[in-house]
Amino acid sequence: MNEMIVTTVVSTLTALGGFYYGIKKDKQDLVSKSLNNIALQISIYESIISGLRTEIKLLTEKIEDQQKTICHLESRVEEFLNPKSNL
Numbered sequence: 001m002n003e004m005i006v007t008t009v010v011s012t013l014t015a016l017g018g019f020y021y022g023i024k025k026d027k028q029d030l031v032s033k034s035l036n037n038i039a040l041q042i043s044i045y046e047s048i049i050s051g052l053r054t055e056i057k058l059l060t061e062k063i064e065d066q067q068k069t070i071c072h073l074e075s076r077v078e079e080f081l082n083p084k085s086n087l
Helices: 002-081
Strands: none
């Protein structure tokens, strides 16, 4: 009778240990997958930010070129409206 009790207790503890290990392993796998997903999302966001920085740089250069053109045209208009006389 004592052997049956001991066997039952040992079997129950073994089953509980396996169950606990399974839960712990599942949690570790879930955390690992979550961290991998987060790392992938960060990588994607970094790529997007890099692309946006490049686009901002190009737009800034275009704006600077347009400002130079505007300044040049303003001076040409000013010369046309107020010609310098060569007298």
